[in-house]
Amino acid sequence: MVNIKLKNINKNFGEVAAAKSVNLFIEDGEFFTLLGPSGCGKTTIMRMIAGLEYPDEGTILFDGKDVTKEPSFKRNTGMVFQNYALWPHMSVEENVAYGLKIRKFNEAEIKKRVTEALEQVKLTGMGKRFPTQLSGGQQQRVALARVLVINPSVLLLDEPLSNLDAKLRVEMREEIKELQKRLGITTVYVTHDQEEALIISDRIAVQNKGEIKQIGTPLEIYDHPKDVFIATFIGKGTLLQGSISEKNKVNVDNYYLSYTNNLELKEGDKVNVLIRPESFVLNKPSEESNRLEGIIESITFVGQYTELKIVIGNFSIIVNTSPKTILNKNEKIVGYVPYGNTILLPYEELV
Amino acid sequence: MKLFNLNKLHHELDSLTFLQVCIGTIFLSIFLIAPLLLMTGQAFISKNGINLTWFTDLLGSPEYVSFQSRGGRFGEVYNGILYLWGFDYGILLNSLIVAAIVTLICSIIGVLVAFFVNRYNFFGKRIFQILLLVPLLATPFVNAYVIGKLFNPRGGLINYIFYDFLHILPWRIDIDGLFGIILAQVLSYYPIVYLNVSAALNNIDPSLEEMAENLGAKSLKLFRTITFPLIIPSLAAGAIITFIFSLEDLGATIGFIGARANPLAKKVVSYQVFSSFAEALTGGISPKVAALAVIILILTVSSYILVQKYVNIRNYTMLSKGGRWGSRVSVPSKHRQSFIFVFLLLLIIIASMPQIGTILLATTDWTTSGALPTKITGEYLTTLWTNQDVTRAITNSLVYSLIAVVIMVIVGSSIAYVVAKRNIPGKGILDLLATIPVAVPGITLAVGYFLLFGQYFRGSVLDPLKDPALLLIIAYSIRRLPFMIRSVHAGLQQIDKSLEESSFNLGAGRTTTFVKIILPLVIGHLISGALLGFVYSMAEVSTSVTLGALREDREPITFFISRIIYGVAAVGSVSIGASMCMLLMAVEIAAMTISNYILKQKVSYLGV
Numbered sequence: 001m002v003n004i005k006l007k008n009i010n011k012n013f014g015e016v017a018a019a020k021s022v023n024l025f026i027e028d029g030e031f032f033t034l035l036g037p038s039g040c041g042k043t044t045i046m047r048m049i050a051g052l053e054y055p056d057e058g059t060i061l062f063d064g065k066d067v068t069k070e071p072s073f074k075r076n077t078g079m080v081f082q083n084y085a086l087w088p089h090m091s092v093e094e095n096v097a098y099g100l101k102i103r104k105f106n107e108a109e110i111k112k113r114v115t116e117a118l119e120q121v122k123l124t125g126m127g128k129r130f131p132t133q134l135s136g137g138q139q140q141r142v143a144l145a146r147v148l149v150i151n152p153s154v155l156l157l158d159e160p161l162s163n164l165d166a167k168l169r170v171e172m173r174e175e176i177k178e179l180q181k182r183l184g185i186t187t188v189y190v191t192h193d194q195e196e197a198l199i200i201s202d203r204i205a206v207q208n209k210g211e212i213k214q215i216g217t218p219l220e221i222y223d224h225p226k227d228v229f230i231a232t233f234i235g236k237g238t239l240l241q242g243s244i245s246e247k248n249k250v251n252v253d254n255y256y257l258s259y260t261n262n263l264e265l266k267e268g269d270k271v272n273v274l275i276r277p278e279s280f281v282l283n284k285p286s287e288e289s290n291r292l293e294g295i296i297e298s299i300t301f302v303g304q305y306t307e308l309k310i311v312i313g314n315f316s317i318i319v320n321t322s323p324k325t326i327l328n329k330n331e332k333i334v335g336y337v338p339y340g341n342t343i344l345l346p347y348e349e350l351v
Numbered sequence: 352m353k354l355f356n357l358n359k360l361h362h363e364l365d366s367l368t369f370l371q372v373c374i375g376t377i378f379l380s381i382f383l384i385a386p387l388l389l390m391t392g393q394a395f396i397s398k399n400g401i402n403l404t405w406f407t408d409l410l411g412s413p414e415y416v417s418f419q420s421r422g423g424r425f426g427e428v429y430n431g432i433l434y435l436w437g438f439d440y441g442i443l444l445n446s447l448i449v450a451a452i453v454t455l456i457c458s459i460i461g462v463l464v465a466f467f468v469n470r471y472n473f474f475g476k477r478i479f480q481i482l483l484l485v486p487l488l489a490t491p492f493v494n495a496y497v498i499g500k501l502f503n504p505r506g507g508l509i510n511y512i513f514y515d516f517l518h519i520l521p522w523r524i525d526i527d528g529l530f531g532i533i534l535a536q537v538l539s540y541y542p543i544v545y546l547n548v549s550a551a552l553n554n555i556d557p558s559l560e561e562m563a564e565n566l567g568a569k570s571l572k573l574f575r576t577i578t579f580p581l582i583i584p585s586l587a588a589g590a591i592i593t594f595i596f597s598l599e600d601l602g603a604t605i606g607f608i609g610a611r612a613n614p615l616a617k618k619v620v621s622y623q624v625f626s627s628f629a630e631a632l633t634g635g636i637s638p639k640v641a642a643l644a645v646i647i648l649i650l651t652v653s654s655y656i657l658v659q660k661y662v663n664i665r666n667y668t669m670l671s672k673g674g675r676w677g678s679r680v681s682v683p684s685k686h687r688q689s690f691i692f693v694f695l696l697l698l699i700i701i702a703s704m705p706q707i708g709t710i711l712l713a714t715t716d717w718t719t720s721g722a723l724p725t726k727i728t729g730e731y732l733t734t735l736w737t738n739q740d741v742t743r744a745i746t747n748s749l750v751y752s753l754i755a756v757v758i759m760v761i762v763g764s765s766i767a768y769v770v771a772k773r774n775i776p777g778k779g780i781l782d783l784l785a786t787i788p789v790a791v792p793g794i795t796l797a798v799g800y801f802l803l804f805g806q807y808f809r810g811s812v813l814d815p816l817k818d819p820a821l822l823l824i825i826a827y828s829i830r831r832l833p834f835m836i837r838s839v840h841a842g843l844q845q846i847d848k849s850l851e852e853s854s855f856n857l858g859a860g861r862t863t864t865f866v867k868i869i870l871p872l873v874i875g876h877l878i879s880g881a882l883l884g885f886v887y888s889m890a891e892v893s894t895s896v897t898l899g900a901l902r903e904d905r906e907p908i909t910f911f912i913s914r915i916i917y918g919v920a921a922v923g924s925v926s927i928g929a930s931m932c933m934l935l936m937a938v939e940i941a942a943m944t945i946s947n948y949i950l951k952q953k954v955s956y957l958g959v
Contacts, residue, residue: 052852054362071362072855079856085849089871098867099857143853150857 001186002063002153003028004049009058011044017210018044019055024205024212026188028063031180033189035197036207037233042190043082045207046156049188051075062153073102078147079156083163084139086131092118092142093127099150117149120179137168144176148183155180155187161196173200194234198222206230223341224261228348231274237343238317239350240273250344253314257290259342270347277307279341280319282334289336292317296331308333363775367862371765372775378762379784382825386799387648387791393802394642405642409443415643417441423528423615432504433522437529439618443646446620449529450597453536457593458586460537460698461544465582466574467695468545469552472680473688479695486702487542488939489890490709490932491909492916495535495606496925497708502526503611511722527607528615535603538702540593547589551582557679584662591658592789595651599792601625601892601913609916609925620647621893624794628801628897632816636801644795655790656783706936712929731926735934741927743904744911745934751820751907752888755827759884762828763835764877768869770836771843772851789833793893796826800898819898820905826898827888834887838880838952842873879952882942890935908935 004026011019018041026032034042047053048060051072059068067075086095096117100110118124121141131139140160147155160176161169177200180187191197197204198218205215214226225231228239242252244265249256252273265271280292294312305320310333319335327333364372397404409415417440424434439445467473468480490497501509504523513520526534555578563577599621607616616622620643627640683691711717713731715724734741763785769775770782788796800822804813815822846869854864870877892909899910906914908931915928946952 050852050856052855071365071860072852073858073860076858077856079853081849081853083847083849085847085853087850087854087868087872098854098859102858102863146853147857 001028001184003030004154004186004188005061005064006045006049007059007061009045009048009055009060011041011048011053011055011210013044017041019048019058020210022058022210022212024215026186027202028186029184031177031187031189031200031202033191033197033201033204034207035191035194035204035234038192040207041210042192042207043158046079046158046188046190049154050077050079050156052079075154076150076152077154077156078150078152080140080143080147080158080160082159084131084143086139086142086146088131090130091127092123092129092131092134095131095142096127096146096149099146103150113149114145117145120148121145121175136164137172140164140172144179148179153186155185157187157189159191160189161191162193169196176200198234206233208233223343225274225343225345228272228345228350231272231343231345235276236318237274237276239345240275240315240317241347241350242271242273244269244271248339250342255292255313257337257342258288258339259344260339261344263344263346265344272345272347272350274343274345275317275319275337276341276343277318277320278305279337280310280317280321280335281337282321282325284336285338287338287340289338290342291334291336293332293334296327296329296333299327299329310335363773365861367860367865368769368773368775371769372781374762375766375769375781375785378758379781379829382800382829383784383788383791383796386796386803389803390641390795390799391645391648393638394645396638405639406646408639409642409646413441415441415443417444425530428522431522433524435524435526435530436613436615437533439529439615442618442620442623443643445529445618446598446647447650449533449536449619450594452533453540453597454590454594456533456537457541457544458590460541461589462548462582462586464541464545464695464698465548465552466578467691469549470680471688471691472682473691475692479699482699482703483545483695484542485699485706486539488706488936490705490929490936491602491890491892492606492609492912493709493712493925493929493932494539494705495531495603496610496916496928497705497712498535498538499527499531499607499610501704501708502531506721508722527611527613529618531607531611531613532600532603532616532619535606535705536597536600538705539602540596541702543593543596544586544589547585547592548582551585552578555581560679584665587658588662591655595655595790595792598647598651599794599893601794601896605896605913605917609918612918621792621794624798625897628797628900631801632901635805636798641798641802644792644798647792648795651790651792652787655787659786709929709932709936712926713933718925731930732933734927735930738927741911741931744906744908745931747820747905748889748908751824751827752885754824755831755888756881756885758824758828759832759835760877760881763832763880763884764839764870764873766832767836767839767843768865771840772848772869785836786833788829788831791830793826793830793891794897796830797894797897800826800894815898815901817902818905819901823894823898823905823907826894827891828884830891830894831884831887834883835880838876838883839873842876843869846872875950875952879946879950882946886939886942889938 004024006022006024009019009022011017022045034045036042044053048055051067051070051074055068059066061067062075087098090098093114096114097110100113105113114127118127121144123138123141123145126134126138131142134142157176161172164172173196189200201218203215203217204221206213206221208229214221214230216224221230222235225234231237232239240252242250242257244267245251245256246267248260249258250271250273257273292312294310296308297311297316298309300307301323304323306323306325306327308319308321308327310317310319321327394405395401395403413421420438420440423438424436425438427434440448464483468476468483501507502524504510504525510520510523514523559581560573560577563573568576601621604616604619604622605625607613624640624644627636711724714729715727717724735745736742766781766785770778770785801815804822805815808814810817812818812821850868850872851864854868855861859867889908895907895909896913899905899907912928912931915924
């Protein structure tokens with residue numbers, strides 16, 4: 001296993017920047033996710049790690065060794081493609097054995113390893129089938145087995161779950177995570193699905209328009225998004241505009257909310273305020289909280305929770321409540337948002 | 352921005368790609384570009400240096416360009432015979448007029464047939480669809496010979512049936528000369544337009560037509576405003592190929608000369624170039640012939656490139672294709688159905704005359720029996736393996752075609768792979784060069800080869816006067832290369848690049864990946880292209896009867912047939928030529944069957 005370091009990587013496709021001064025350090029054995037909207041360049045970064053693209057500038061290091069100019073077949077990475085890229089003219093066994101044959105293992109060893117790999121992904125006995133005879137989930141497993149069998153130093157997963165149906169996605173997600181922890185293999189995972197990223201990753205890098213916007217654990221990124229883009233891309237929430245009125249107080253349309261952020265702010269600074277739907281609670285919590293009072297404008301039953309739109313003065317917020325609470329439209333409601341969950345973001349014009 | 356990224360080129364140009372680019376470039380430079388350039392150069396050189404002497408000579412001479420008829424008969428009734436020969440406007444204009452008329456008629460028939468077959472259901476449609484392709488079975492020279500024989504005012508079968516027997520015609524009909532060439536070519540070439548337009552009609556999203564109907568356009572209006580504009584690119588593609596084929600065709604002119612010895616059938620460019628090779632054995636080829644070949648070459652290549660550009664810009668039939676659908680097919684009224692049925696039946700009967708005639712010539716005593724054959728005989732077919740000259744010609748063609756196919760596979764797969772999968776500067780030029788042979792008339796290639804390799808490679812294996820075999824092989828592989836490339840390219844386009852990348856990722860280099868992943872995935876297309884290339888090489892006419900004429904023991908099948916038809920070989924042996932055509936047809940049918948039913952590949956049609 002290796003650690004991976006990307007130093008000042010730049011990559012352009014014509015006018016479009018796929019990577020802009022990207023610096024990353026991925027720990028040995030870490031499950032690292034590149035998260036961002038489609039076209040942000042996350043797959044390109046992964047392909048540069050795999051050696052399928054070369055950066056215009058910058059260096060890529062595996063365990064401190066410069067591999068920037070090494071072609072893909074010398075890097076010993078294992079990449080699972082979004083469309084699985086199983087070779088249709090080869091059986092499952094032949095697909096899995098391919099990397100071993102290239103590495104000139106003897107027949108007996110190949111057989112042993114292929115059997116093990118198929119067992120690992122729960123496909124024992126499927127070796128003689130052809131990719132077209134497999135379901136999407138099974139194809140996914142073959143693609144995984146095909147790279148795991150060569151003991152790659154890095155596992156690269158490019159949106160591996162995007163072609164599966166919702167139920168299978170959850171199942172495979174758990175399996176991949178479990179497999180990764182068991183093998184302790186350095187893993188880079190690319191996805192545009194923020195929920196998937198939050199659940200599966202040790203750390204996440206959020207990317208937009210080629211730039212890495214924030215790197216952190218799922219919790220850090222969720223609770224302390226660095227800017228409006230990240231705040232809206234990850235999780236839900238209401239964005240409000242306000243200005244700093246005094247120390248640790250923000251004025252949102254004459255409602256004075258306390259916060260605990262340690263952004264460098266001075267009185268009069270304009271800011272954006274993010275309130276996540278689940279931060280709004282009806283019973284006063286133990287921690288210090290802002291009290292908010294408003295009128296329920298709409299009630300939407302979602303299932304696990306009920307979504308409310310609450311009008312407070314001249315603005316409104318979206319919050320979640322327990323479906324068991326009986327509420328009526330146009331009723332007055334009182335709730336609390338802890339100081340810690342009153343998230344301040346650098347000011348940006350809201351669209 | 353850097354126009355030329357060396358770093359990137361370094362990554363793209365690995366050893367396999369380098370090898371493939373070299374194979375393609377070197378092969379095409381030596382055997383396509385160099386001979387044509389040399390020929391063009393010599394056409395501009397006369398005693399007084401570089402000038403246009405040869406061209407002004409040609410264009411100024413009424414023998415080549417004349418705006419008044421220099422003879423011929425058209426629609427003239429004399430002694431109870433209606434003469435349909437056509438008028439002589441000079442060799443160059445004749446060729447252009449013939450090609451233009453052939454293209455026009457083929458376009459009309461091709462579009463009509465394609466529309467009937469692809470938009471209507473009617474009785475016997477499936478059988479018609481197969482029979483409509485019969486004219487694609489090459490029966491070089493014999494086809495025109497058969498038509499000449501059928502329309503002979505003295506003892507021709509058509510005149511016998513419609514004048515002597517049924518008394519429908521007021522005169523006997525004599526079809527010959529340029530008109531005969533037009534008839535023979537139309538019957539052979541209309542399937543080219545038909546297949547191109549059929550493909551387009553099948554590709555039109557039915558919702559485009561349904562939307563127009565929904566807005567009130569019906570039948571003819573719908574066809575004129577929506578359907579026809581959408582098939583124009585394919586029509587243009589088929590038409591330009593027909594035009595080029597007509598210009599370079601030697602089969603019809605030699606066939607008619609053989610059948611009727613009418614000098615008017617000689618008044619086309621292709622024949623003039625052909626006959627110059629008969630003299631080449633002693634003298635060499637005059638720059639005037641080179642100039643003639645250059646004029647034809649410029650005409651065909653420029654019009655081909657123009658049409659290709661146009662087709663690429665206007666290729667919108669696929670634009671809104673989405674979801675699963677079949678093309679729109681309706682069942683017309685009984686009235687219309689019977690019209691379509693009769694139309695197609697007549698067309699098929701007329702268009703299959705050459706093939707039926709060939710079979711009759713080969714299996715009966717028709718050559719000598721008059722209007723109708725009197726007895727079946729196997730004596731001509733047996734010559735295929737008993738007559739030494741015949742077997743030698745067959746063996747020659749088999750050997751040439753097989754080697755040509757090997758070259759085609761190597762060069763074709765190399766170029767197709769570079770063009771489809773690699774991103775190196777200048778690959779567009781390689782692509783263009785590899786498709787251009789479609790537009791290069793075989794006769795001009797033959798002239799180019801003769802000049803280049805006869806003058807500068809004298810005495811070497813490439814010297815056509817010493818031994819034309821190798822040049823014939825190369826000419827076949829160059830001429831049929833586009834079909835191979837198109838077939839492989841179509842296969843490569845279906846391979847997602849991730850299938851290659853996953854192989855690199857697992858440690859395989861580009862060469863291993865090419866051998867283990869790419870080749871197995873396009874093997875069907877490769878074999879299909881090879882079969883097509885083999886069949887076309889066996890039946891190749893233009894270079895075979897020119898270069899092939901230079902040494903008797905090296906002659907290929909088609910040159911042997913042309914000698915028989917032209918009357919050089921012994922009388923009565925036309926049937927032997929027809930037997931050889933039957934062999935060609937058998938090979939073609941076998942190849943198409945394998946390609947269609949075993950490899951499940953659509954036989955690539957001829958187009959841009």
